[in-house]
Amino acid sequence: INRVLRSRTRLPNFHTLDDVCEALKKAKNILILTGAGISTSLGIPDFRSSTGFYSKMRNLGLDDPQDVFSIDVFREDPSILYNIAHMILPPDKAYTPLHSFIKLLQDRGKLLRNYTQNIDNLEANAGVLPEKLVQCHGSFATASCITCKYKVPGEVLFPNLRSKKIAYCPFCAAERKALLQKYDKMEDEGIYSRRFEQINSFGVMKPDITFFGEDLPERYHNFIKEDIKKCDLLLCIGTSLKVAPVSEIVNRVPNDVPQILINRDPIDHCEFDVELLGYCDQAITWLCGKKLGWKINHKDFDKVLNSG
Numbered sequence: 001i002n003r004v005l006r007s008r009t010r011l012p013n014f015h016t017l018d019d020v021c022e023a024l025k026k027a028k029n030i031l032i033l034t035g036a037g038i039s040t041s042l043g044i045p046d047f048r049s050s051t052g053f054y055s056k057m058r059n060l061g062l063d064d065p066q067d068v069f070s071i072d073v074f075r076e077d078p079s080i081l082y083n084i085a086h087m088i089l090p091p092d093k094a095y096t097p098l099h100s101f102i103k104l105l106q107d108r109g110k111l112l113r114n115y116t117q118n119i120d121n122l123e124a125n126a127g128v129l130p131e132k133l134v135q136c137h138g139s140f141a142t143a144s145c146i147t148c149k150y151k152v153p154g155e156v157l158f159p160n161l162r163s164k165k166i167a168y169c170p171f172c173a174a175e176r177k178a179l180l181q182k183y184d185k186m187e188d189e190g191i192y193s194r195r196f197e198q199i200n201s202f203g204v205m206k207p208d209i210t211f212f213g214e215d216l217p218e219r220y221h222n223f224i225k226e227d228i229k230k231c232d233l234l235l236c237i238g239t240s241l242k243v244a245p246v247s248e249i250v251n252r253v254p255n256d257v258p259q260i261l262i263n264r265d266p267i268d269h270c271e272f273d274v275e276l277l278g279y280c281d282q283a284i285t286w287l288c289g290k291k292l293g294w295k296i297n298h299k300d301f302d303k304v305l306n307s308g
């Protein structure tokens, strides 16, 4: 976790809603950086809000809630993730008006790429094309054996995650059993064994989400350098920008590219040209519906637009 400390000179002629609308109309290569805040309206908690996942973890007595997503902790005791993952499992087929806004930019040929920190894979539900998406922290869409890397579709793991039962890799089962027997025998013979550390995660299936201590997916590194050069507008939506290296994107975008924040809470450690503080579904629906005359193709568009 890194705080992004930055002092950026704001663009001199870019500070009104009309500037935002003009930029959205003109832009051809929009880079959208999204976070957990774009999915909270579906009931998926974010991490750092007062009602977020981390405060729930603290209430469960975990000293450092980030440990749930530490690869070292997972290797030592995978049951911790299996006990809490049900809280952040993605709902089936759902997506928000904000996800549909990303699809709208894609349809209008304006979306360079959506860099999402989200692991819920809801962008796919909204029809965002895989080539337009970089899932910076992986996702629940697939899962792999932590030992042999055998990969399965993510849903295969969902029943286990919902019922808090660890899922094991079928190809590592025999070796796991043999290891368990070996360590049991050592213990019977009074030989000190490091059974806990050695075996607990052997052959355990892990959702392909990036844990603290793991590198970001290759796709992130493959695209980010060129995309930063190409982008002509940066939208940061529903993120506290506290997790590096994704948080550093805002610093790497050239200074003459307008940067807009749409977030419920202000972000003290970053400066944007325009900040729209509030719920992102409402903000973007209002901007599209009332200011730009763009209809977002989402079942709740009219409801949100008329909700004031």
Ligand code: CNA
Residues within 6 Å of the ligand: 034, 035, 036, 037, 038, 039, 040, 041, 044, 045, 046, 047, 048, 049, 052, 053, 088, 117, 118, 119, 120, 121, 137, 237, 238, 239, 240, 241, 242, 243, 262, 263, 264, 265, 266, 278, 279, 280, 281
């Ligand atoms: P975060 O640190 O929890 O910040 C979320 C931000 O969203 C906060 O600044 C809130 O103010 C803001 N926010 C919450 N609700 C809304 C809303 N309706 N409209 C506008 N803004 C809102 O989460 P980040 O994404 O910044 O942190 C990155 C982590 C979160 C990644 O590693 C993700 O994997 C992880 N995460 C993902 C999900 C998901 O996939 N849905 C859920 C929870 C956490």
